Amino acid sequence: MKRYYQPEIETASAEQIRAWQDERLVKQVQHVWDSVPYYRKKMEERGVTPADVRSVDDLHKLPFLTKDDLRECYPYGLMGKPVKDCVRIQSTSGTTGRRVVAFYTQHDLDLWEDCCARAIVAAGGTDEDVCQVSYGYGLFTGGPGLNGGSHKVGCLTLPMSSGNTERQLQFMTDLGTTILCCTPSYAAYLAESIHERGLRDKIKLKAGIFGAEAWSEEMRRDVEKQLGIKAYDIYGLTEISGPGVSFECEEQTGMHVNEDHFIAEIIDPNTGEVLPDGTKGELVFTSLTKEAFPLLRYRTRDICVLSRKKCSCGRTFVKMAKPMGRSDDMLIVKGVNVFPSQIETVLLEQGYQANYQIIVDRVDHTDTLEVQVEMTPENFSDSLARITDMEKTLVGALKAMLGIYAKVKLVAPRSITRSEGKAVRVIDKRKI
Ligand code: DLL
Numbered sequence: 033m034k035r036y037y038q039p040e041i042e043t044a045s046a047e048q049i050r051a052w053q054d055e056r057l058v059k060q061v062q063h064v065w066d067s068v069p070y071y072r073k074k075m076e077e078r079g080v081t082p083a084d085v086r087s088v089d090d091l092h093k094l095p096f097l098t099k100d101d102l103r104e105c106y107p108y109g110l111m112g113k114p115v116k117d118c119v120r121i122q123s124t125s126g127t128t129g130r131r132v133v134a135f136y137t138q139h140d141l142d143l144w145e146d147c148c149a150r151a152i153v154a155a156g157g158t159d160e161d162v163c164q165v166s167y168g169y170g171l172f173t174g175g176p177g178l179n180g181g182s183h184k185v186g187c188l189t190l191p192m193s194s195g196n197t198e199r200q201l202q203f204m205t206d207l208g209t210t211i212l213c214c215t216p217s218y219a220a221y222l223a224e225s226i227h228e229r230g231l232r233d234k235i236k237l238k239a240g241i242f243g244a245e246a247w248s249e250e251m252r253r254d255v256e257k258q259l260g261i262k263a264y265d266i267y268g269l270t271e272i273s274g275p276g277v278s279f280e281c282e283e284q285t286g287m288h289v290n291e292d293h294f295i296a297e298i299i300d301p302n303t304g305e306v307l308p309d310g311t312k313g314e315l316v317f318t319s320l321t322k323e324a325f326p327l328l329r330y331r332t333r334d335i336c337v338l339s340r341k342k343c344s345c346g347r348t349f350v351k352m353a354k355p356m357g358r359s360d361d362m363l364i365v366k367g368v369n370v371f372p373s374q375i376e377t378v379l380l381e382q383g384y385q386a387n388y389q390i391i392v393d394r395v396d397h398t399d400t401l402e403v404q405v406e407m408t409p410e411n412f413s414d415s416l417a418r419i420t421d422m423e424k425t426l427v428g429a430l431k432a433m434l435g436i437y438a439k440v441k442l443v444a445p446r447s448i449t450r451s452e453g454k455a456v457r458v459i460d461k462r463k464i
Contacts, residue, residue, distance in 0.1 A: 148181025173274025220397030
């Protein structure tokens with residue numbers, strides 16, 4: 033069986049990988065300097081020019097990029113190529129200020145799809161497989177990325193997108209899906225639905241490629257058992273291309289970072305100091321080969337550890353552990369990025385005050401989101417019918433903002449505990 037999609041790259045020696053990175057970094061820094069005035073200014077402010085970056089050893093001299101920079105530059109300010117050379121955007125959910133719009137040339141798409149193809153082959157995928165892609169299609173990177181990867185491997189690709197569980201199960205059983213790609217929470221939901229409908233012996237699944245949100249080892253074991261598969265983690269972010277920045281192999285002990293395309297660093301989130309491998313800190317990526325959206329030293333806010341321990345799969349790329357949390361307030365609920373500030377915006381727009389609490393939980397492997405909001409003295413009502421109406425309106429407005437369902441519970445004025453320090457807005461009960 034084919035074990036690697038691009039063996040000469042995935043099993044290259046450490047020296048070879050380093051040589052690629054050195055060469056590509058020098059080229060990329062020059063490209064950014066020449067074509068992204070915003071980043072050039074940041075470099076000038078730090079007194080760095082392309083001549084100062086001769087190898088990966090000089091990476092630390094370059095300034096970081098953060099989500100704030102992306103916001104400031106929205107939408108076109110960080111592009112490395114003119115619009116005429118770009119063929120696609122992908123984006124995250126969120127209001128204008130929070131939304132990330134990433135651009136791709138045809139070359140960028142090609143390399144991104146290679147990364148996803150590597151993940152599929154690492155999960156045992158070949159051209160004999162039927163690969164059901166149940167990540168969202170459209171602006172979200174999950175569907176398009178794995179769709180492209182699946183084509184490259186030569187799998188029969190089922191571009192299902194997320195949702196419509198009945199249809200998912202019908203295609204899965206009728207067409208004999210062998211590889212399932214979706215968020216781990218949707219995988220758990222599908223597993224449950226398969227059992228409820230007694231379809232377990234009608235499915236031919238062998239592997240799952242699950243990512244876009246945090247999931248525990250316990251959840252992995254549950255889903256593997258219920259579906260009779262091996263479940264592989266996959267990581268990525270829109271800013272750096274989408275899924276396939278890193279992917280798990282059969283060892284299932286962390287995700288190999290595609291180091292021919294991305295340099296991973298771990299920094300202290302407070303000081304920005306680079307930390308040695310094996311130390312927990314914030315993950316930072318530099319994209320070496322992207323033309324249209326070439327981010328250097330992008331702070332992901334994901335807290336993580338890198339490991340260079342030899343892997344039994346034969347791949348030589350560094351491994352990152354499952355992200356252990358975030359250094360900002362972003363929540364990931366059902367694979368969707370949710371900022372408490374988005375919820376607050378909706379509440380204020382709808383005439384409520386900022387007295388609310390967001391409760392996130394995971395029930396039967398599925399994330400739940402509840403927003404408890406105080407009625408104001410002005411809109412207070414004790415009529416059950418009226419309260420239900422008000423709750424419905426808020427559910428609709430939150431859905432329009434976040435793209436997902438949030439349960440709303442209206443409570444009496446002044447019933448949410450006030451804090452004397454920082455308000456506790458989010459209660460995350462998930463144990464991941
Ligand atoms: O979630 C890309 C993706 C799609 C990855 C499909 C894997 C599969 P964004 O919507 O931009 O992109 O969200 C990126 O999601 O910074 C992490 O906090 C989180 N995340 C992504 N993958 C994982 C994972 C896609 N495997 C943000 N485990 C990232 C934990 C993950 N968190």
